[in-house]
Amino acid sequence: MKRKIAKSVSLALGLALLATACGDDGGGESSEGSSGEDIVIGVAGARVGPIANVGEGVGEAVNDWFEMVNANGGINGRKVKIEEIETKYEVPPALEAFARFQQSGAVMVAVEGTALSDALTPVSEQSKIPIIFPGQGNLDTLDGEAFPYAFPAGPLYAHQATATVQQQVDELGSDISIGCVAWEPPPGREYCEGVKNATESLGAEFAGEVVIPAAAADVDAQVRGAVALDADVVLHAAIFGQAVLLLKGLCDQAPDLPVGAWHWAITQNEINGAGAECMEGKFGASMSTLPSDEPEAVQMLRDYWEESGSDPNPVLEENSLYGNGLYIATVIEEGIRQALEIVGDDGEVTGEVMKQALESIDGYEGYGVACPITMSEKDHSGNRAVNIYEIRDGSWDRIGDCVTGPPVSNEPDVS
Amino acid sequence: METGRFHEKYAEEIAVYGTPYRRIWILAVLAVTFVVVPLVASPYWLVVLTLVGIAAVGATGLNVLVGYAGQISLGHAAFAAVGAYTSGLLVSRADAPFWVAIPTAMVAAGVFSLIFGLASLRVKGLYLAIATLAAQYIVQWILSSWTWITGGFQxxxxxxxIEIGPFDTTTPTGKYLLVFITLAVVVMFVENLMRSRSGRAMxxxxxxxxxxxxSAVSPLRYKLLAFFISSAIAGLSGVLYGYNAGLVSTEVFTLALSVQYLAMILVGGLGSIPGSILGAAFITMLPIWLRDLLPAVGIELSASVEVHLLTMLFGVAILLFLVLEPRGLYGLFRNIKDYFRMWPFSY
Incomplete structure (x- = not known):
């Protein structure tokens, strides 16, 4: 009798399991900005954890920008709601955050950090909500047909590297050797791979690579390694405290060595940490126009702060970090504007409409913050250009506008 | 009136169904898990529960090693990575079916862990923790440097x-069912393992x-067995992670994940399977509860302030919990259960 009951229960459970497997997954809230309502944009933030400075800079800029946009009446009358959820640069919280954005009806998600953009690429496709991650991510996501809902929309690490090498070759000639110092996680390694790739393409010599472990508190060995490369120029993909230690070390051991950086390390933090004297002549690439150049977007924000009686956000002083956030914010704004053109000002914006909208962006410069951005169904790169800055008299001075390097050998063909 | 629970025979002590009610409870839990939740829960909660389930598989694996065998590991994220990459590469490059790739991945993770398990014969405690930490660094270095294996720095x-008839792991329900069916199998396996000679030897x-x-119980054999089983289950959690996210990358299986697994079993209760699951749920869901709590009580903060406050509250909550209830969530649950079971003579 007992066995019979157990069998019956097991059978019932099995049948119920089958029923639930067949069940509809669309039972939750819709992922769309319904007619006339606020348009929800998710931000998978990273203000805590290994890229906290990036998260803080980008997060503040995106929130500031849309506070201003909403105060000025929104985009074609539609307000934009920014929903930021902290991920600590960890993947499981990012997956949870994405599901929450979906539940909130987000039509696009801005992602901070390559690990997160990688992890969210499949779920963005499954849920048909585009993710946008300018200045990060991996080369494969340039291909819009392979990854239809992933939008790098800006120069990836390898592009930043090739553009910087191009600028050095243009300035010093191809008879130079360039070494690279990489932060150990994938973005840093991909940057140095880009340097190697570009030196080979442009006829220069790649002097070698030195790697800084992700959590290293001391980089003296890497400083010595970089000097030992005996390169004419050293480019680095270090971040925050490690970048400062590296620059200080190189100033001590090779004061005349030209040193350049990727776009997460051309902040005020480097100048304050390594000292203005040490930093004089150092250079770096930025996908955004630095706020210290006072592009139109920064002037708009300053006007808004003045009119509303608020103090300017102190994070603005972090320069490239805030500037890159403005880049992301303005691309989101343009995406929404294009989406409203497709569906009408009171129309229903969905993730699929946002995808279509992003793919119709053509030559957009983000109020002076970005080099011209163009995307299509096939090409999600946006652009491959960076501005080159050099420290002169203690501050970042632009010496190259929208420089593009040679194509990276392993990037997908999106022509 | 029941005043306590006493076993007169050894068989009673190791029985799965210690009381007649336990069978009903287990059936009820299964019915809720596999029928009610998939039908009732929103896609968002299915995603959250799936993350809890994956963490619970990993934590249950670690509990075999730490809670039952008394060893320690700071390398379980690495073993999860070995499982995830083995399975992913077998399917994507060798076109192996998932039912071949998953067991192979578990074996690979288990075998890899034996290298570090051997150290457990010579060192204990913190020294063993550091030895297993080496696994973490070695795997992270391999993943970021051996690009011929991983296909690139990322x-x-x-x-x-996985698509079998109506079962599809691209949907939240499919992912949830995959993870919880696996968790049920892991729980059943570990529960039975601990009732076996091997479990008692551990x-x-x-x-x-x-x-x-x-007493003729070989520490070598059972420490290595514990390492193997524990890491094979960790490898399985890595595989589940891959199916849930749709991919794996080198930055997923970090030291932080290994520490989180440890936190889960400490908070949940060492040497207890329900404790592993409760700990996984606590560590995964506490940040979500805290995040939702602030607006619910009318506290609106800027994103910058809120995130740092929540991180601090998360730390304080874990600290308070460990101080006030060192036996973990399962200990707390048992206390409450015993109180009501013994009522009105609960003292």
Whole structure:
């Protein structure tokens, strides 16, 4: 009798399991900005954890920008709601955050950090909500047909590297050797791979690579390694405290060595940490126009702060970090504007409409913050250009506008 | 009136169904897990529960090693990575079916862990923790440097979804069912393992390895067995992670994940399977509860302030919990249960 009951229960459970497997997954809230309502944009933030400075800079800029946009009446009358959820640069919280954005009806998600953009690429496709991650991510996501809902929309690490090498070759000639110092996680390694790739393409010599472990508190060995490369120029993909230690070390051991950086390390933090004297002549690439150049977007924000009686956000002083956030914010704004053109000002914006909208962006410069951005169904790169800055008299001075390097050998063909 | 629970025979002590009610409870839990939740829960909660389930598989694996065998590991994220990459590469490059790739991945993770398990014969405690930490660093270095294995610095390996009839792991329900069916199998396996000779031997080694050796229980054999089983289950959690996210990359299986697994079993309760699951739920969901709590009580903060406050509250909550209830969530649950079971003579 007992066995019979157990069998019956097991059978019932099995049948119920089958029923639930067949069940509809669309039972939750819709992922769309319904007619006339606020348009929800998710931000998978990273203000805590290994890229906290990036998260803080980008997060503040995106929130500031849309506070201003909403105060000025929104985009074609539609307000934009920014929903930021902290991920600590960890993947499981990012997956949870994405599901929450979906539940909130987000039509696009801005992602901070390559690990997160990688992890969210499949779920963005499954849920048909585009993710946008300018200045990060991996080369494969340039291909819009392979990854239809992933939008790098800006120069990836390898592009930043090739553009910087191009600028050095243009300035010093191809008879130079360039070494690279990489932060150990994938973005840093991909940057140095880009340097190697570009030196080979442009006829220069790649002097070698030195790697800084992700959590290293001391980089003296890497400083010595970089000097030992005996390169004419050293480019680095270090971040925050490690970048400062590296620059200080190189100033001590090779004061005349030209040193350049990727776009997460051309902040005020480097100048304050390594000292203005040490930093004089150092250079770096930025996908955004630095706020210290006072592009139109920064002037708009300053006007808004003045009119509303608020103090300017102190994070603005972090320069490239805030500037890159403005880049992301303005691309989101343009995406929404294009989406409203497709569906009408009171129309229903969905993730699929946002995808279509992003793919119709053509030559957009983000109020002076970005080099011209163009995307299509096939090409999600946006652009491959960076501005080159050099420290002169203690501050970042632009010496190259929208420089593009040679194509990276392993990037997908999106022509 | 029941005043306590006493076992007169050894068989009673190791019985799965210690009381007649337990069978009903287990059936009820299964019915809720596999029928009610998939039908009732929103896609968002299915995603959250799936993350809890994956963490619970990993934590249950670690509990075999730490809670039952008395060893320690700071390398379980690495073993999860070995499982995830083995399975992902077998499917994507060798076109192996998932039912071949998953067991192979578990074996690979288990075998890899034996290298570090051997250290457990010579070192204990913190020294063993550091030895297993080496696994973490070695795997992270391999993943970021051996690009011929991972296909690039990002180390991205795509997990093709499993589709069997109506069962589809691209949907939240499909992912949830995959994870919780796996968790149920893992729980059943570990529960039975601990009732077997091997399980009792592991506990003997944990409690006093010299005495165990004197009773013809080989510490070498059972420590290595614990490492193998524990890491194979960790490898399985890595595979589940891959199917849930749709891919794995080199930055997923970090030291932080290894520490989180440890936190889960400490908060949930060492040497307890329900404790592993409760700990996984606590560590995964506490940040979500805290995040939702602030607006619910009318506290609106800027994103910058809120995130740092929540991080601090998360730390304080874990600290308070460990101080006030060192036996973990399962200990707390048992206290409450016993109170009501013994009522009105609960003292």
């Amino acid at each position: 180390g991205i390996v795509i997990f093709e979804p 506990i003997a080694v944990r409690d006093q390895d010299i005495a165990a050796a004197g």
